[in-house]
Amino acid sequence: MKATFIEEPLLEFAGGGRHIDPRHGIWDYGPADIADPTPRVVRAAIVGPQQSIDGLGAWLDRCRLGIAAKPDTHLTHLYIPFPGFDLAQGFRSILSFTPRLTRAIPRRQLDALSGLHPKKAVENAVAIYDAELSALHDEPSCDVVIVCRPDNLMDAAMSKAPKVRDDTEVDGSWADGRDVIVADFHALLKARSLRYKQPIQIVRRNTWDPRFRDPHTGRVGANQDEATRAWNLHTALYYKNGGVPWRLPRTASDLTSCYIGIAFYQTADASLHTSVAQVYNQRGDGVIVRGGPATVSKEDRRPHLSEDDAFDLLETALQRYRIEHRHAPARVVLHKASNYTPAEIAGFNQAAHTERLDLLELLWLTSFDQLRLYRQGQQPPLRGTFVTLDDNRHLLYTSGAVPFYRTYPGHYVPQPLGIRTVQTESGPESLAEEILALTKMNWNQTRLDGRVPITLRTARTVGSILRHHGSDAPMSGRYAHYM
Numbered sequence: 001m002k003a004t005f006i007e008e009p010l011l012e013f014a015g016g017g018r019h020i021d022p023r024h025g026i027w028d029y030g031p032a033d034i035a036d037p038t039p040r041v042v043r044a045a046i047v048g049p050q051q052s053i054d055g056l057g058a059w060l061d062r063c064r065l066g067i068a069a070k071p072d073t074h075l076t077h078l079y080i081p082f083p084g085f086d087l088a089q090g091f092r093s094i095l096s097f098t099p100r101l102t103r104a105i106p107r108r109q110l111d112a113l114s115g116l117h118p119k120k121a122v123e124n125a126v127a128i129y130d131a132e133l134s135a136l137h138d139e140p141s142c143d144v145v146i147v148c149r150p151d152n153l154m155d156a157a158m159s160k161a162p163k164v165r166d167d168t169e170v171d172g173s174w175a176d177g178r179d180v181i182v183a184d185f186h187a188l189l190k191a192r193s194l195r196y197k198q199p200i201q202i203v204r205r206n207t208w209d210p211r212f213r214d215p216h217t218g219r220v221g222a223n224q225d226e227a228t229r230a231w232n233l234h235t236a237l238y239y240k241n242g243g244v245p246w247r248l249p250r251t252a253s254d255l256t257s258c259y260i261g262i263a264f265y266q267t268a269d270a271s272l273h274t275s276v277a278q279v280y281n282q283r284g285d286g287v288i289v290r291g292g293p294a295t296v297s298k299e300d301r302r303p304h305l306s307e308d309d310a311f312d313l314l315e316t317a318l319q320r321y322r323i324e325h326r327h328a329p330a331r332v333v334l335h336k337a338s339n340y341t342p343a344e345i346a347g348f349n350q351a352a353h354t355e356r357l358d359l360l361e362l363l364w365l366t367s368f369d370q371l372r373l374y375r376q377g378q379q380p381p382l383r384g385t386f387v388t389l390d391d392n393r394h395l396l397y398t399s400g401a402v403p404f405y406r407t408y409p410g411h412y413v414p415q416p417l418g419i420r421t422v423q424t425e426s427g428p429e430s431l432a433e434e435i436l437a438l439t440k441m442n443w444n445q446t447r448l449d450g451r452v453p454i455t456l457r458t459a460r461t462v463g464s465i466l467r468h469h470g471s472d473a474p475m476s477g478r479y480a481h482y483m
Contacts, residue, residue: 003373006384006396006429008404008448009437011246014092020404022246022446023231027083030092033244040093042241043141045101045198047132048148049110052205053102056148059208060095063230070225078405078447082230091238091245101142103132110150118154122183125150130192137196144240145193147202153185154216184464190482191468199240199480207233231446239443240480248437255358257281258329259438260317261455262336264294264303265463273303276466278458278479279317280441286454286479287324288462289317302338310347311354318355320477331359333434335455339364340422349423361424363431365456368395368418375401380408383449386432387416394419396432398439399451409449417451444483458482 008020017029034040046053066084073079083090109128113121129147136142186202193200205212206222207229213220222229235245261278275291291313294303305313314334322328334348340362352360373381380401387395395416401408408414419435421428438453450457462482469475476482 002388004386004388004429005382006386006433006436008384008402009433009440010249011437011440012249013246018249021077021448022235022440023080024077025246026090026235027080030090031238031243031245032247034092039087040091040238040241040243042093042095042237043101043143044095044097044237045103045136045139045142045145046097046148047103047129047136047145048105049107049150050104051107052148052151053104055205056146056203056208057097060097063234064095067227067230069227075405075407078402078407078409079225080227082227082234085234091234093238093243095234095237097146101136101139103135105129105132110152113150114152119183121153122185122188125153125185126188126192129189133193133196133198133200136198142198143242144237145198145200146237147189147200149185149202149204151205151212152215187464188468190465194465194469194475194481195473199478201233201236201240203233228446232444235443235446236483239483242480245443246440248441255330256327257331257333257434258318258321259333259335259434259453259455260314261453261457261459262313262334263456263459263463265467268467274463274466275303275305275309275313276459276463277313277317278455278462279321280438280455280458281321281325281329286458287317287320287477288458288475288479288482289313289320289477290466290475291316297341300339304338304341305344305347307343307347307350310344311351312347314348314351315354318351318357324477328355328357330357331361332357333361333363333431335363335365335435335453337365337456339420345423359425361426361431362422363424363435364418364420364422365435365453366418366420368416371395372413372415373397380410380414381416383414384436385416386429388428392421394421394428394432396435398436398453399449402449404448409447 010018010020011025012018013025013032014030014034019025064085067082069081070079085091085095105128113125136145210221238245259280264273264275266273273294275294277289278286279289280286292309294305297304375381381397383397383400383402385397396419397414397416399410399414435453438455439450440448441454442450442457458479465482
């Protein structure tokens with residue numbers, strides 16, 4: 001066993017500026033695409049009860065002028081102020097929302113949800129909000145819709161899961177008869193919204209109201225400090241407006257690389273597993289591809305693709321990439337949270353040959369809880385700690401103590417990602433550095449220490465939404481519609 005340390009990968013911002021932390025990079029340089037165009041105007045609609053619309057609108061006005069950092073802390077790199085959302089600094093953009101783009105939902109409609117079965121309440125709430133999204137679909141002056149979630153709605157309705165293993169989680173968790181979500185407001189509304197041109201951003205009341213007490217948990221306020229909430233929300237809005245907050249740097253000598261995360265999801269009636277792929281390039285652009293059916297293997301109780309379906313999924317993904325970016329990648333790295341069968345390997349390689357790829361690399365990413373590392377004094381390992389177990393098995397701590405933050409910002413003992421090199425030509429440390437960089441490409445949060453690479457995080461999220469979307473229904477290929 002050999003342990004090394006991978007330095008925190010840099011991100012690229014406006015003017016080629018580089019920093020390891022998304023928030024500090026935007027503060028110092030501005031978003032990566034700010035010169036095209038500048039200034040950027042994010043035209044947002046707001047849907048929800050009038051009280052929530054008023055409260056959120058007032059909070060967004062405060063955010064425009066900036067939000068102070070968390071008080072009384074020495075962790076000044078972890079908790080930084082929000083610089084505001086205007087043309088002078090930070091995102092160098094403005095957020096515009098007008099009464100014309102406000103869709104107030106009558107309180108009586110939402111109050112009526114309280115007496116219903118949770119599953120029925122979720123379905124009725126989605127129908128109410130969907131009617132308002134439909135009204136905004138043809139609105140030319142609307143770029144993104146902010147949805148104020150109902151205060152009195154449970155997170156999800158639950159049911160018993162079938163005893164089928166599912167690899168949509170990187171940690172390999174599976175349904176074994178425990179309660180699982182069958183009606184989730186977030187996923188159901190996202191699925192409905194795929195037919196509309198504007199992405200939606202769902203916001204809870206405790207995002208802007210520190211006095212709000214959740215009626216189901218009894219918790220008051222939010223888990224994050226106010227400045228962090230402002231950073232996260234405005235980054236998501238900027239991206240959903242078509243912006244690129246930050247990118248992975250690329251040198252002229254690098255092969256043009258494309259990263260694809262593959263996951264599986266069950267349809268809403270739990271009758272079929274279907275594959276989904278997130279296709280992602282180094283510049284921050286991603287497209288979503290839905291594949292064919294999968295079969296649960298008797299050997300590992302996980303869904304797998306036939307050779308033909310593996311071929312079709314990768315070929316379709318590469319064709320979509322070419323359409324989006326006007327060129328083909330030279331190198332593709334596949335990330336999968338389950339092992340590769342011989343049929344899948346054969347299908348993926350045939351697609352790579354057909355599409356004339358220079359290089360195809362296959363990685364199996366898992367959670368690993370059989371070994372825990374500590375630094376002297378039982379301190380958690382550093383994020384970036386890389387351990388080689390043998391030629392094909394490696395560990396990477398994507399969570400852990402972050403030297404730049406001068407602390408371990410997590411709440412639990414960090415667990416490493418397991419990396420199995422199934423088919424590779426790059427060195428394992430180079431592949432691990434790419435994975436570490438891809439954990440920073442989640443535009444729903446702005447800390448640098450994401451645990452899961454965006455490839456698999458997105459594929460899992462997309463699957464949870466598409467399970468509620470008809471197999472023949474049109475779907476958006478933009479990641480912005482799913483995050």
